[in-house]
Amino acid sequence: MSENLQERWCVVTGGRGFAARHLVEMLLRYQIYNVKIADLSHGIQLESYEEDGVLDQALRSGRARYVSMDLCNKDQVLKGFEGAEIVFHMASPDSSINNYQLHHSVNVLGTQNVIDGCIELKVKRLIYTSSPSVVSDGKDGIFNGDESLCYPKKVCLAAITGTVLPYVC
Numbered sequence: 451m452s453e454n455l456q457e458r459w460c461v462v463t464g465g466r467g468f469a470a471r472h473l474v475e476m477l478l479r480y481q482i483y484n485v486k487i488a489d490l491s492h493g494i495q496l497e498s499y500e501e502d503g504v505l506d507q508a509l510r511s512g513r514a515r516y517v518s519m520d521l522c523n524k525d526q527v528l529k530g531f532e533g534a535e536i537v538f539h540m541a542s543p544d545s546s547i548n549n550y551q552l553h554h555s556v557n558v559l560g561t562q563n564v565i566d567g568c569i570e571l572k573v574k575r576l577i578y579t580s581s582p583s584v585v586s587d588g589k590d591g592i593f594n595g596d597e598s599l600c601y602p603k604k605v606c607l608a609a610i611t612g613t614v615l616p617y618v619c
Contacts, residue, residue: 461486461534463521463564464541466494469579473538478508488519488530489541521560527567536575539564 460477464470465487477483485508487494494516500506508514517530521541531537539561543552561578568576 459484459534460536461488462538463488465489470540475504478504485514486517488517492518522555524563527563531567531571534573537573538577540579
């Protein structure tokens with residue numbers, strides 16, 4: 451077990467999403483951090499394969515907590531981030547939802563709240579992730595893709611990049 455694990459907390463936004471679930475499990479399995487799983491739902495519902503697993507045990511022991519959080523609500527973000535050393539920002543609306551306002555609100559304004567919350571609470575590290583949705587609409591597969599793929603959602607990418615890059619050191 452890591453030294454002083456009881457005092458080391460991280461937050462995973464979008465913590466019940468596909469990639470985030472795997473990160474949460476890894477953080478718990480290897481006892482790297484205690485984990486606050488932040489997501490929109492008002493409570494956590496474990497899948498059948500998660501019952502009696504690492505996450506279930508961590509929730510019962512207090513090594514994991516579920517935090518209902520709307521990234522567009524800065525007060526919820528601040529409350530959820532309290533005591534965290536690291537925030538893994540993995541939240542994003544489902545790319546199959548064709549709603550510009552929703553994507554802009556969460557991916558731009560929500561990300562700004564995440565950044566501001568980390569600064570205000572003196573979180574040591576913010577790890578910002580992206581998804582394949584930036585380069586794919588999910589209808590056609592990506593074969594032999596690399597970082598040179600074009601970004602069809604340039605407006606959203608420009609807004610996110612403009613939001614995040616000023617804080618990168």
